[in-house]
Amino acid sequence: MLKSLAGIPILGSIWFAGAKTTVTAKHEREFLLEKLNIKAALPPATGPMSGKPLRLGIIGFGIRGEQLCRALGFATKEWLSEMKQAAEKNRHDTRLSEFLAQENLNVKITAVCDVFDVHAERVVDSFSTADNPVKRFTTHKELVNSGEVDAVIIATPDHWHAPMAIDALQAGVHVYIEKPMTHTISETYTLRDAVRDSGKVLQVGHQHRQTQSFLAAMDIIQKQTLGHVSLVQTNTNRNDDNGAWQYDIHEKASPETIDWDLFLGTAPKVPFNKEHFFRWRKWWAYGSGLSGDLLTHDYDRINCILKMGIPKLVTASGGIYTHRDGRNVPDVLQVNMEYPDFSTGSSQPAGKEKGMTFVYSATLGNQFDRPTYLMGHDATMELGNVISIYADARSTRYADMLNENRIDPEIPIYQYNPLANATDAVTSATAKYFANKGLMWTYRDGKRIDSTFLHMREWLSCIRNGGKPSCGIDEGFEEAISAHMAGLSYKLGRAVEWNPEEEKIVARPGEDLDAILLANE
Amino acid sequence: MFTQNLHTMKSSGFTTGQNTSLVLLRILIGWHFFYEGILKIYNPAWTAKGYLLSATFLKPFFTWLASDSVIHIVDTLNIVGLLAIGVALLLGLKIRWAAIGGILLLAFYYLAHPPFPGFEQGLTEGSYWIVNKNLIEMAALVVLYQFPTYAAFGLERMLSRNRQNTIAG
16 A cells, blocks of 8 residues: 555655746745735837828938838848848748838838949939829038928938038937937037927937837836945947948949048048948047947946936047057047046945946957946946846845845846847848847847937827827937047047036136047047 | 565565665656646646747747647646656656656757757756766656666555565465
């Protein structure tokens, strides 16, 4: 009898042990989640896309301009056939099907302006329909004053951003402008005035403001999960030519196909130079290097969560250490932004904690993945498309739970992954860099969505239904000024100070800050 | 007398030591399966999706198993399989069926992340080349299939005795 039934108590014991282990773990998790009370809520949906189709003008149809048009629902014939082939080759490549499934934003592209014939003609050729031929304009002024557009997308080199946006706003045209919002300090103020005077909607192209995990991160900060954050660490690590702005030079580029003088605009007059045209990000005359091009992404990611604004003091240093190819913007750059009065809240005696440093550390000669960290007295948040929070072993807020061994500093107390176990087809190293930072895609209802699409949709909804865009002129002003302070500090080799009362970057007697910022040496 | 014959026949004339070792092996494997099943049934968030999607071998097949329309069936079958095999081995019921089922389940686990040279191993608690613990557990189940221990320990010992008693009665 014993030999027949002895299995039953063993079975019962295992059952009990397994159930107890799992249920206890579950209760611990629930207890912790209840304590943290983080709500990863979806943002309110943007308004309907109904009414008459909005008429859009495209100013600049290079790499980014083409991406922005796709987010609006317009892909070139070349891209469509390339994606069709890619999908046939690899059925996990869903770029085409995702593009086709995208919601119709009820817009039409009526006008284009690009100094390179090939780019402008591609827009006319791909997006013209029988009842809506796309008109090409030589200058942006003609385009915004043509009466043919309600809104424009500006995706030109940096030195053209503000002049074009200002002209558009003065013509009563809404603006979607790529980052960095401006190229000089003075035009940052002029653009802000133009937005305020026109009452039109301006959205700066920081699409990560739509990223779902960042919305969860805002709640995490509000609930004081991290305690007093004294250090934020952000990074750029890239190690490929594309990531270092060594873009392809088009075979048809020539003084005949490119309106060189128009490209130069206010930039110093130099003879026709294909490299300057296609790889403009490498020169201060047209671009802003790491501080304007990539620091702005990281700065705005954090500013959207912490709303820390313009730093009191910025120091930067770096050099051209990995791509000595004639460029004059640095490819290794370290920036420290000081916020002596900022606090995310404190779990310690009042007055003990105050102030924060935002660090941006970048190299274009190594692509080791360094996560973004927000480091607080009570916990550290690792931020990307996925969020992980680790309690600090010396935390005040979690001291009891740490003592009771209910929290292990090595194991995240909270993890937020909008799409666990997702397999994404990410193509290039640069694309992967952006995707990991939550700069390319986000998730809604478990589905991958291009965050640029959501950002555009929000802008269009503000135009149609009213409301304030998430990256409007105030956010753009903070982004541009902070980036310019970093560029200035790099050039001056000293700390650059912000005077918040006067809303001015502090210049020493005789210093022309814009001239220093744009100087090509 | 007849009972004695049946008993001897079922236990294939093993010595007590042999019988005890086989029963011990059976209980340990049953224990392992049953505990894995219990943990999963008490954790509603558990799914094999991650394991299947990260498969390094026969990827299209495992990715299909992880697809939205199939994964629920896979998860349910896995939990039911683990529990049923565990119960059968612990209680000594249908040992041969349980052994076959166990071998099948383990074959899935083994093939999704096989320790073949040149295949990424992910996190393991030891070092393996072709042979890993899944494969060894499969081999142990082959042994249990070949040498079932119904008569030595378990419910079927009682059932067969009852049947015998009825016949004798």
